Amino acid sequence: MLLLLLQFLQLSFILPMAMQTVYLKKHEGNAHNFVGTLSSAASAPWWSAFGSQSVHQGESCGQMKPFALELPNCIDQLAATKLSARGAEQVLGEGHTTQFTIFPDGCKMSDDAQKLQTTISLQSSLTDPHSRFEIGFSQPMLCAKYPYTDQFYGLFSAYAPQISGRIMLPLNMSSDDGPIYVNAKQYHGIIRRRQSRAKAVLDHKLTKRCKPYMHESRHLHAMRRPRGSGGRFLNTRSSINGNGKLGNEVHKTVGEQLQSSDSQSSEFLQSEVGTLNSSKETNGSSPNISGSEVTSMYSRGGLDSFSLNHLGSAVHSFANMIDGGRGMIIPPKWVAAAGNCYNLKV
Amino acid sequence: MAGVREQDQYMPIANVIRIMRRILPAHAKISDDAKETIQECVSEYISFITAEANERCQREQRKTVTAEDVLWAMEKLGFDNYAHPLSLYLHRYRKTEGEPASARRASASASPSMQMHPRTHPHSHPPNYSHHGFGMFDFDPSSQGFYRDDASSSGSGGFVASFDPYANIKRDPL
Numbered sequence: 001m002l003l004l005l006l007q008f009l010q011l012s013f014i015l016p017m018a019m020q021t022v023y024l025k026k027h028e029g030n031a032h033n034f035v036g037t038l039s040s041a042a043s044a045p046w047w048s049a050f051g052s053q054s055v056h057q058g059e060s061c062g063q064m065k066p067f068a069l070e071l072p073n074c075i076d077q078l079a080a081t082k083l084s085a086r087g088a089e090q091v092l093g094e095g096h097t098t099q100f101t102i103f104p105d106g107c108k109m110s111d112d113a114q115k116l117q118t119t120i121s122l123q124s125s126l127t128d129p130h131s132r133f134e135i136g137f138s139q140p141m142l143c144a145k146y147p148y149t150d151q152f153y154g155l156f157s158a159y160a161p162q163i164s165g166r167i168m169l170p171l172n173m174s175s176d177d178g179p180i181y182v183n184a185k186q187y188h189g190i191i192r193r194r195q196s197r198a199k200a201v202l203d204h205k206l207t208k209r210c211k212p213y214m215h216e217s218r219h220l221h222a223m224r225r226p227r228g229s230g231g232r233f234l235n236t237r238s239s240i241n242g243n244g245k246l247g248n249e250v251h252k253t254v255g256e257q258l259q260s261s262d263s264q265s266s267e268f269l270q271s272e273v274g275t276l277n278s279s280k281e282t283n284g285s286s287p288n289i290s291g292s293e294v295t296s297m298y299s300r301g302g303l304d305s306f307s308l309n310h311l312g313s314a315v316h317s318f319a320n321m322i323d324g325g326r327g328m329i330i331p332p333k334w335v336a337a338a339g340n341c342y343n344l345k346v
Numbered sequence: 347m348a349g350v351r352e353q354d355q356y357m358p359i360a361n362v363i364r365i366m367r368r369i370l371p372a373h374a375k376i377s378d379d380a381k382e383t384i385q386e387c388v389s390e391y392i393s394f395i396t397a398e399a400n401e402r403c404q405r406e407q408r409k410t411v412t413a414e415d416v417l418w419a420m421e422k423l424g425f426d427n428y429a430h431p432l433s434l435y436l437h438r439y440r441k442t443e444g445e446p447a448s449a450r451r452a453s454a455s456a457s458p459s460m461q462m463h464p465r466t467h468p469h470s471h472p473p474n475y476s477h478h479g480f481g482m483f484d485f486d487p488s489s490q491g492f493y494r495d496d497a498s499s500s501g502s503g504g505f506v507a508s509f510d511p512y513a514n515i516k517r518d519p520l
Contacts, residue, residue, distance in 0.1 A: 183423075183424050185422065185423055185424040186394075186423050186424060189394055189397065189398050189423055190394075192397055192401075193390070193393060193394055193397060196393070196397065
């Protein structure tokens with residue numbers, strides 16, 4: 001009930017914003033000039049320049065009066081765009097089509113929940129012309145820092161088609177390869193993800209030392225099982241065959257061994273430490289085995305295999321956003337290697 | 347969260363390999379480096395978008411990350427080419443498979459080979475994965491066309507597509 005009321009309140013703001021969008025279209029020249037100013041500025045003055053022109057959204061009521069004066073000139077545009085808006089009613093278009101699709105919905109004021117959800121999803125795209133409209137009047141006012149950042153990103157995405165290529169930002173954080181340029185839209189997200197990964201690495205170190213195994217009950221069961229010379233488990237089907245076989249037969253042997261024993265995790269970890277070749281064969285046979293528990297075990301096995309085989313290898317070519325955080329990836333591998341050293345004692 | 351388990355950091359590599367194999371010929375092989383690279387890329391992509399969606403939920407004081415939040419986050423981060431096909435997919439999915447969530451779970455349990463490992467995201471609270479979420483991906487022809495572009499982007503798109511339908515189910519108790 002409360003959620004529906006909140007959506008209704010958001011719906012009531014759609015009509016004035018759509019009308020402002022129509023008014024904005026006539027001032028395209030002002031927007032273009034601002035783009036020129038934006039591209040010529042450096043990084044630090046860039047933020048301050050935009051800050052001086054930021055306007056709180058509460059001013060939207062006051063902006064209605066200038067629109068009334070321009071009303072006769074906009075009637076033709078309304079008639080033309082309304083026809084195209086009906087055609088794009090079911091499809092979420094881009095650019096101006098998206099902006100004018102909201103206008104008929106505002107007039108209808110329907111109570112259909114499906115349309116309300118569609119309107120709510122378009123709410124974020126409507127914010128962009130609102131910010132752009134405010135900048136056209138260049139009124140100096142200050143507002144809270146966080147909504148200002150949100151408006152800026154929305155504004156920047158609106159300007160993106162007019163600028164050839166994307167504007168890139170140098171990262172403030174120190175990196176080994178020097179400054180790395182990323183998409184301006186993703187800068188804030190990448191910084192947040194770096195902090196999350198650093199925090200996860202610290203938590204990972206704490207939990208990794210406490211538990212070198214995944215399941216407590218399986219660990220206890222494995223500790224109670226009798227072991228032979230070399231630490232291998234006794235009473236397994238493949239103990240008679242030994243490890244001499246290669247190729248597909250090793251596939252079946254390892255798979256059968258995993259399915260038969262209850263402590264699959266401990267058995268798999270121990271066999272992996274013994275022979276790396278067996279680990280590679282097991283990774284190759286992963287599509288044949290189903291089940292969420294086996295999948296989880298293979299996920300861990302893959303990580304251990306990666307740590308053992310590629311500790312001294314070159315850095316991989318990751319995607320752009322992972323490339324920025326390459327320094328963060330190395331500690332988990334070392335922690336995994338330490339985990340393997342600890343498993344040898346078990 | 348208090349403790350982030352190791353198996354929660356990455357997607358299960360068996361599922362990642364299965365998705366990679368779907369567009370490769372039967373005799374093709376995938377190196378271990380490629381598997382691990384795609385696994386890390388896919389996991390980071392999911393965390394990247396979900397963190398952005400979660401930030402919007404925290405700003406609006408909501409606890410449930412919905413499909414609209416995910417689409418909004420993709421558009422804000424510049425993944426417009428992904429958000430548009432996914433919005434079409436979501437719209438078509440809700441039109442055909444909207445209400446009967448329990449019936450879908452009952453029908454999906456008939457195919458255990460489609461199961462995915464349930465896991466919780468460490469930094470936000472998106473809905474958990476389940477088997478029918480992955481199965482829903484095969485229904486949409488536009489996603490299939492979208493899937494054919496190249497391996498890594500289709501892998502990412504596939505997982506995000508499987509993420510959306512479950513958010514719709516999650517909204518029922520509200």
